[in-house]
Amino acid sequence: MIGILCGSSRTHSNTRRVGLAIQRILESGGIESNQIRIPNFEQYDIPFSNGGMLTPGQLSPFSRAAYESLSKSKLIFILSPEYNWFPTPEIINLINQFGKKDFLDCWEGKIFATCGVSSGRGGRIPAIQMGYMLNKLINFMNCNSIVSAKSFESQFTPKALDLQGESLGNAEYDSGLENFVNYNLRLMRNADALLSE
Numbered sequence: 001m002i003g004i005l006c007g008s009s010r011t012h013s014n015t016r017r018v019g020l021a022i023q024r025i026l027e028s029g030g031i032e033s034n035q036i037r038i039p040n041f042e043q044y045d046i047p048f049s050n051g052g053m054l055t056p057g058q059l060s061p062f063s064r065a066a067y068e069s070l071s072k073s074k075l076i077f078i079l080s081p082e083y084n085w086f087p088t089p090e091i092i093n094l095i096n097q098f099g100k101k102d103f104l105d106c107w108e109g110k111i112f113a114t115c116g117v118s119s120g121r122g123g124r125i126p127a128i129q130m131g132y133m134l135n136k137l138i139n140f141m142n143c144n145s146i147v148s149a150k151s152f153e154s155q156f157t158p159k160a161l162d163l164q165g166e167s168l169g170n171a172e173y174d175s176g177l178e179n180f181v182n183y184n185l186r187l188m189r190n191a192d193a194l195l196s197e
Contacts, residue, residue: 003037003069007080007091009044014157015081015117020165025181039065044090046097054097070106075188079115080126087126099137113148113184123153152180
């Protein structure tokens with residue numbers, strides 16, 4: 001199973017375009033659609049810490065979809081737009097809320113690949129910051145998981161992908177995104193022995 005978390009709750013977000021493009025590339029490479037989980041972040045309702053904590057067995061439909069994308073997947077793509085040089089509050093809050101022992105199955109035995117998204121020239125900093133957050137969480141929870149060294153910066157996204165994640169013909173962008181997806185697929189397949197110990 002492969003999860004794709006598109007960390008923007010905006011309708012028709014650029015981040016969702018990239019998530020759908022990743023799904024398209026996975027499917028064209030032979031991954032069946034029922035093996036890919038991509039929850040709709042437009043329905044995001046995970047409470048911030050002052051609004052309560054998540055409890056297993058009492059999750060909203062969106063929280064359950066996000067939980068299953070994390071817990072049931074071996075490879076998880078985590079995407080965030082760049083807002084003022086930071087990842088979105090949605091994706092930071094998701095990591096914080098699920099980042100506890102009650103949800104250990106979200107973090108154990110996984111490959112995480114990060115992607116920053118921008119409508120212009122950007123995306124690097126959220127990809128790096130999410131990688132840092134994930135590494136700290138994996139370390140703290142003592143999980144056998146890997147944050148991939150290969151991240152992706154989706155620059156000028158609306159000029160590269162349409163709303164359904166289909167290519168608009170930018171060969172350099174398409175090649176970079178395909179390399180990102182395929183690298184992490186190979187990493188997932190080659191890491192099975194290490195992550196199962």
